[in-house]
Amino acid sequence: MKNYSQRFFTGSELELYETKFANFLYLIEVFTRLELSKNIHIPSYDCSDYLITKISKIFYAIITDDEKYMEYLHLMICLSCFNWNKPFEKLPPTLSYSEFQYNLDSLKCWATYSTLSRSFQLQNISSTLDSFIFSIEPWKSITYRPIESIYKKLVNEMLAIPGYSFIPLDPRNFLLNSKQFQKEYLVDLSIDVKNLFDSKLNVLTRYYKVLKDVSVVAEMTRKSPKGTVFESRDHSRIGITDFFIRDTQMSVIPTMSLYKKDDNITIIKLIADCLTCLMLMIYISSGGPYGFPEMRVFKYASKERNLFINQVDKTVEFIINYSKNKSHIPICKVVDELTSDYIIYAIMVISPIIRTHNHKMNYLMKRDLLYEISSDSDLNRNDIGITPQQNLDDKEITSQILDSYLFADPITRNLIGNIKFDFLFKHYPSYELEDLLFNFRALRQAIIDIQRYQLGVDDADMRINPAVAKRSGHSLLTDIQNYGGILTGMEGYNNNTEYNGGYFISKSWIKLLGLGYEVSKFDPKDVKLSKERPEFQVSGDMNGILSKGCKIYGD
Numbered sequence: 001m002k003n004y005s006q007r008f009f010t011g012s013e014l015e016l017y018e019t020k021f022a023n024f025l026y027l028i029e030v031f032t033r034l035e036l037s038k039n040i041h042i043p044s045y046d047c048s049d050y051l052i053t054k055i056s057k058i059f060y061a062i063i064t065d066d067e068k069y070m071e072y073l074h075l076m077i078c079l080s081c082f083n084w085n086k087p088f089e090k091l092p093p094t095l096s097y098s099e100f101q102y103n104l105d106s107l108k109c110w111a112t113y114s115t116l117s118r119s120f121q122l123q124n125i126s127s128t129l130d131s132f133i134f135s136i137e138p139w140k141s142i143t144y145r146p147i148e149s150i151y152k153k154l155v156n157e158m159l160a161i162p163g164y165s166f167i168p169l170d171p172r173n174f175l176l177n178s179k180q181f182q183k184e185y186l187v188d189l190s191i192d193v194k195n196l197f198d199s200k201l202n203v204l205t206r207y208y209k210v211l212k213d214v215s216v217v218a219e220m221t222r223k224s225p226k227g228t229v230f231e232s233r234d235h236s237r238i239g240i241t242d243f244f245i246r247d248t249q250m251s252v253i254p255t256m257s258l259y260k261k262d263d264n265i266t267i268i269k270l271i272a273d274c275l276t277c278l279m280l281m282i283y284i285s286s287g288g289p290y291g292f293p294e295m296r297v298f299k300y301a302s303k304e305r306n307l308f309i310n311q312v313d314k315t316v317e318f319i320i321n322y323s324k325n326k327s328h329i330p331i332c333k334v335v336d337e338l339t340s341d342y343i344i345y346a347i348m349v350i351s352p353i354i355r356t357h358n359h360k361m362n363y364l365m366k367r368d369l370l371y372e373i374s375s376d377s378d379l380n381r382n383d384i385g386i387t388p389q390q391n392l393d394d395k396e397i398t399s400q401i402l403d404s405y406l407f408a409d410p411i412t413r414n415l416i417g418n419i420k421f422d423f424l425f426k427h428y429p430s431y432e433l434e435d436l437l438f439n440f441r442a443l444r445q446a447i448i449d450i451q452r453y454q455l456g457v458d459d460a461d462m463r464i465n466p467a468v469a470k471r472s473g474h475s476l477l478t479d480i481q482n483y484g485g486i487l488t489g490m491e492g493y494n495n496n497t498e499y500n501g502g503y504f505i506s507k508s509w510i511k512l513l514g515l516g517y518e519v520s521k522f523d524p525k526d527v528k529l530s531k532e533r534p535e536f537q538v539s540g541d542m543n544g545i546l547s548k549g550c551k552i553y554g555d
Contacts, residue, residue, distance in 0.1 A: 021106040023080045025051075028058065031076070040075065041068050052114070059111050060118035077107070077150060097154065104151045111147065166449040176446050179436060183450055186443070187513050188429040190284045190339075196428075197277040197342065200270045204353075207267055208254040217252050217348055218341035222314050224248070231308070239301030239404075240309060240347055253352045264357045265411065271350055272409045276420045278342055279407060286318070286333035287509035288447045294320060295407075296415040300347045302404040307343070310503070316340040317503065334506040336516035346406060354410065355402050363410040365398040451505075454512060 031042065043061035045054045062069045080103050082092040095103065167175040174181045198214075205211045212220075221244050231237050241249055259267075279295050298318060300307045306320045317334040335343070392400070402408050407416045425439050438446070510516060 021103075021110050023084060023103055024076060024107060024110070025055075026084055027076050027079050028055075031072075036075065040071050042072055043069055052117075055110065056114040056118040056121075059114040060122075063111065063115045073147075077104075077147070080107075097157065101151075101154055104147070104154065108147060108151070166445055168449075168453050171454070174446070174450070176438060177442055179438075181438070181446060183446075183513060185429065185438070186284050186447070187515065188431070189424075189443075190281055190515065192428040192430055193277040193280045193424055194338070194342070196424075197274050197281075200273045200277070204267065204270055207257055207259050207263060209257050211254040212252055212349070214341050214345045217345050220248055220252060221348055222309065222316075222340060222344045231311075238303070239305065240307060240344075241301070243309065244348075249348065252348050254349065256356075261360075264361050267357050268354065268361070268409075268411055271354055272411065272416060272420065274350060275346060275407050275409075276416055276424065278339075278346055279416065279421060280424055281339045281342060282318075282335055284447075284513075285335035285339040285510060285515050286506055287451060288444050295421075298406040299404045300351075300406055302400070305404070307347075307406065310334060313337075314340070316343045317506075332503055332506075334503050334510075336510045338516045343406075351402070351406075354408065355399075358398070358402060358410040361410070363398070363413060364394040365401045365408065365410065366413045367394075367397060369401065369405075369415055450512075451509060 043058045045057045062073050081094050081100055083095050083099075084092055094100075169175060172182055174183075201211070201214075224244075226245070226248075237243070282298075283295060297320070298307055299305050307316060307318050309315070310317050315334050315337055316339070317332060319330045319332050398410075402410070405415060408414075409416045422440065425437060425443070426434070428437075
């Protein structure tokens with residue numbers, strides 16, 4: 001069955017689901033040879049068709065032909081519960097809940113994509129869209145409904161497992177996936193990756209005569225009284241570097257020592273490691289709830305810039321969409337001072353180093369950074385926010401990407417991938433045994449729930465919809481097509497409720513964990529701990545958490 005995950009796919013976004021969809025590809029191929037397939041209607045297709053064409057025809061027939069192929073689809077889902085990669089004598093072993101959930105994620109993705117792809121060819125896409133987008137049951141595809149229904153039942157079953165949910169024991173201790181958890185775990189994780197960043201930076205000093213320390217660059221830029229960080233969100237500057245005079249920008253860029261050509265690759269790899277650490281520092285400090293794909297699209301320059309400097313305390317803040325936030329209102333988050341210094345360092349020092357060594361190696365970045373188009377298609381320039389007035393060649397596109405994206409990785413020709421990011425969770429905090437470590441998904445849930453319990457959220461909508469996030473069963477790659485980070489509706493965002501509320505919530509979170517240069521004096525005994533899990537109202541407003549925050553931390 002592994003061979004079915006190695007067949008050709010035309011869309012990079014579909015490759016993300018390729019492995020998990022392999023079960024279904026295998027079953028489609030062998031279904032007619034199964035004894036239980038007798039007397040079941042099977043969608044027809046031409047065996048000589050390319051794989052994508054074959055899948056498109058099958059799912060188009062399933063989704064659009066009412067109940068004719070319902071039994072076929074239901075049987076396919078049941079059979080996909082088994083792990084067909086494992087050797088077996090009678091029946092293969094069943095998948096775990098989470099593995100089966102990921103398989104259903106892939107089925108939803110491929111069923112939607114392939115059906116709409118076929119509809120586009122048949123020029124009836126408008127009517128076919130109704131099968132997916134309408135929430136009114138009679139208008140939705142009869143065949144697609146069971147997929148969603150089974151998915152919801154699976155998630156509810158997972159939530160019913162003892163110890164699966166996040167359980168508070170006292171103000172300091174929690175149970176997360178049946179294991180002991182404290183919020184200090186997040187602090188230690190942040191400190192460890194910060195130290196890892198520093199160690200990689202120390203190795204870089206072999207290749208540069210003067211590589212200034214993070215704190216020194218911070219004093220010269222973000223903390224300097226000479227710099228002004230005022231800007232209107234309606235008419236923001238092109239880049240964060242524009243806040244600092246040219247002499248300052250040039251003075252923080254290190255002077256290169258002698259090195260061999262092969263050292264260019266080593267230097268770029270070291271920098272990618274630094275940026276991966278920074279990504280996790282940002283996530284912990286801001287308090288989530290973003291998924292991994294959203295963390296990749298931070299931009300410090302261009303008209304779609306989403307990184308800013310707060311004009312009050314000069315910490316770095318970012319404004320970006322969260323795909324599970326159905327209101328599509330961008331969320332404002334802010335990070336602590338220490339993390340702010342590292343972000344500025346990455347922009348002012350590390351980004352110029354990347355550009356220099358990438359120029360020497362002549363790496364060309366992919367056009368499809370966000371996995372939104374087929375690999376054999378050309379990119380709509382507006383999708384990545386590059387200059388639309390001209391047809392740019394690959395070198396010009398690469399230059400603009402490296403001049404704007406914080407987490408670009410020239411060696412992979414893409415933004416930093418989840419494999420590097422996931423590595424950190426498997427090895428840090430360094431003092432923990434491997435079986436006591438938590439993955440990204442578990443920590444995201446912990447962050448959301450600690451905020452709900454310890455910030456006393458009763459009926460407020462923090463614009464992160466944790467109830468939705470809890471029940472949707474995020475994987476690292478779920479709904480990646482929605483993680484674009486385009487700042488729609490930014491006009492007037494500068495002083496509205498979402499901006500001020502998001503900023504305040506982030507500050508409260510930072511103080512709760514004691515992040516930054518000074519450990520908070522906050523006493524956990526003073527935190528309100530609800531005896532029962534509070535009901536989170538998705539349609540509420542932000543006043544609840546603001547008032548609770550004021551009671552805990554003062555005005």
